[in-house]
Amino acid sequence: MIRFTGGDWDLAEECAQDAFMQALRTWPESGVPDQPLAWLTTTARRKAIDRIRRAAREAAKLAEVAAATASRVAPAAQDGEAPDGAVLGGAVQDGEAPDGEAPDGAVQGGAVQGGAVQGGAVQESEVRDGEIPDERLELIFACCHPALALEAQVALTLRCLGGLSTAEIARAFLVPERTMGQRLFRAKQRIRHAGIALRVPPPHLLPERLPAVLYVLILIFDKGTAQAPEAIRLARLLVELMPDEPEALGLLALMLLHDARRATRLDAAGDLVLLADQDRSRWDHDGIAEGAGLCERALRHGRAGPFQLQAAIAACHATAPSAAETDWPQIAGLYGHLARVDPGEIVALNRAVAVSMTDGPAAALRLVDAIDRLDGYHLLHAVRADLLRRLDRHEEAAKSYRTALRLAPTEAERRFLSGRLAGTGH
Amino acid sequence: MRYLMLVCVDPDDTGQPEGAPDIEEWVSEMDQKGLRVLGSRTRPASDATTVRVRDGRVLLTDGPYAEARDVIGGFDILDCADLDEAIEVAAKHPMAWAGVIELRPFWPFEEKEEGKEEGEQP
Numbered sequence: 221m222i223r224f225t226g227g228d229w230d231l232a233e234e235c236a237q238d239a240f241m242q243a244l245r246t247w248p249e250s251g252v253p254d255q256p257l258a259w260l261t262t263t264a265r266r267k268a269i270d271r272i273r274r275a276a277r278e279a280a281k282l283a284e285v286a287a288a289t290a291s292r293v294a295p296a297a298q299d300g301e302a303p304d305g306a307v308l309g310g311a312v313q314d315g316e317a318p319d320g321e322a323p324d325g326a327v328q329g330g331a332v333q334g335g336a337v338q339g340g341a342v343q344e345s346e347v348r349d350g351e352i353p354d355e356r357l358e359l360i361f362a363c364c365h366p367a368l369a370l371e372a373q374v375a376l377t378l379r380c381l382g383g384l385s386t387a388e389i390a391r392a393f394l395v396p397e398r399t400m401g402q403r404l405f406r407a408k409q410r411i412r413h414a415g416i417a418l419r420v421p422p423p424h425l426l427p428e429r430l431p432a433v434l435y436v437l438i439l440i441f442d443k444g445t446a447q448a449p450e451a452i453r454l455a456r457l458l459v460e461l462m463p464d465e466p467e468a469l470g471l472l473a474l475m476l477l478h479d480a481r482r483a484t485r486l487d488a489a490g491d492l493v494l495l496a497d498q499d500r501s502r503w504d505h506d507g508i509a510e511g512a513g514l515c516e517r518a519l520r521h522g523r524a525g526p527f528q529l530q531a532a533i534a535a536c537h538a539t540a541p542s543a544a545e546t547d548w549p550q551i552a553g554l555y556g557h558l559a560r561v562d563p564g565e566i567v568a569l570n571r572a573v574a575v576s577m578t579d580g581p582a583a584a585l586r587l588v589d590a591i592d593r594l595d596g597y598h599l600l601h602a603v604r605a606d607l608l609r610r611l612d613r614h615e616e617a618a619k620s621y622r623t624a625l626r627l628a629p630t631e632a633e634r635r636f637l638s639g640r641l642a643g644t645g646h
Numbered sequence: 647m648r649y650l651m652l653v654c655v656d657p658d659d660t661g662q663p664e665g666a667p668d669i670e671e672w673v674s675e676m677d678q679k680g681l682r683v684l685g686s687r688t689r690p691a692s693d694a695t696t697v698r699v700r701d702g703r704v705l706l707t708d709g710p711y712a713e714a715r716d717v718i719g720g721f722d723i724l725d726c727a728d729l730d731e732a733i734e735v736a737a738k739h740p741m742a743w744a745g746v747i748e749l750r751p752f753w754p755f756e757e758k759e760e761g762k763e764e765g766e767q768p
Contacts, residue, residue: 415647415729415732625700
């Protein structure tokens with residue numbers, strides 16, 4: 221980009237930013253292109269040509285106008301104004317490329333403030349030259365800007381680069397789709413209004429973006445079987461990039477451990493198979509060994525975060541020789557730890573399930589009933605129903621199964637819950 | 647892009663923590679780089695005057711508009727490439743170490759109205 225604009229750092233940066241904003245606007249509808257960075261580069265070049273021509277026109281105009289207007293800053297190119305491909309290439313051959321000698325204040329005004337940022341721009345190009353070993357991962361880091369709230373970073377990145385729909389993101393955050401739509405809109409608005417630049421951060425600023433990147437990757441993984449290999453690929457690159465970040469290791473471990481059991485989650489008819497009933501011989505034992513190894517490596521850092529703890533729990537399940545030999549006290553302990561470092565309703569619900577195996581369903585039911593704000597979540601009702609069923613309170617169990625059934629998002633889950641409901645005899 | 651940088655002090659502040667930058671150095675660095683347009687420390691909130699016009703009458707109150715623990719102790723106007731640069735400038739200000747700094751982007755009068763441009767109001 222810098223070469224393209226004839227060494228004009230400001231123009232290159234501004235056009236890259238424009239291209240990014242256009243991506244934010246159009247990718248959610250049109251999908252992420254196969255080569256996102258190439259797309260951005262092409263778009264940024266078109267924007268540059270657009271600006272160069274405009275600057276030339278403006279220069280001509282300004283020459284006629286009084287000097288008083290010369291200090292006006294050139295209006296920023298509006299999104300969606302990218303000229304079509306036909307313009308590409310023409311400007312440079314026409315000799316219209318800027319060489320920093322544009323005579324009017326519009327361009328020079330920018331250059332003055334730009335002097336101070338040049339150092340940053342140089343650094344940025346070095347990052348692009350290979351610090352982050354993947355275009356998509358680079359863009360994810362660029363999108364996760366810490367001036368946005370963590371949830372906004374994650375939601376926006378998932379929408380623009382993760383291939384998730386607003387409805388899917390809303391489900392992941394347990395909020396209505398409309399609410400998520402508004403949050404996404406506000407995040408995009410804030411990027412524009414506050415002057416947030418979406419660019420690949422220099423290496424020393426990567427760690428502060430890591431929490432959002434981790435959530436983005438796990439939610440891409442959770443989207444489904446088709447996205448899981450890509451999410452694992454990105455998590456591997458992340459581990460390569462930040463080998464000493466235990467949470468990155470924890471994330472990859474968690475993905476591998478979950479992925480290793482993928483083949484047994486549904487039976488031949490597409491029905492849900494509970495963990496206890498899965499055929500453990502069909503699990504991917506190499507994947508489990510790798511995941512468990514990574515998890516241990518992460519925990520040795522002595523900074524156990526949410527992803528490492530979830531991976532450790534997944535490892536307990538995956539390495540148990542049989543369902544009956546599952547180390548439930550260990551799992552319940554890990555959930556207790558997880559609830560302290562990452563308190564939340566979902567963790568509390570999972571912890572209750574583990575407690576039901578160590579202290580019995582009555583103790584677990586008390587924990588479930590203490591959970592607030594999860595009434596719209598089908599698994600809360602499914603867990604509650606299961607606990608009631610185990611306490612022989614079949615009529616109440618049936619009621620909870622019906623609620624769960626009404627809220628369940630997938631056909632496989634609805635079939636499973638229907639079967640359980642029928643089993644209650646109510 | 648221009649930002650109003652509000653420098654807010656904690657009234658219970660006990661002084662600058664160790665390692666905080668020097669204000670004189672900050673001013674000269676940012677002026678030199680062309681990132682600071684203008685700025686000043688201000689008199690305390692007790693010296694403030696609030697002005698309202700209601701029913702055509704000018705109503706004055708001595709004191710600040712809002713009761714707040716952190717009060718404005720000064721301001722700077724920054725001219726930065728983007729928020730990242732403004733954050734860098736703010737983080738180097740000594741009051742970021744003891745109080746709070748708020749960055750407010752200027753309202754961009756040259757731009758088209760919001761919403762029309764995007765057409766995607768939820």
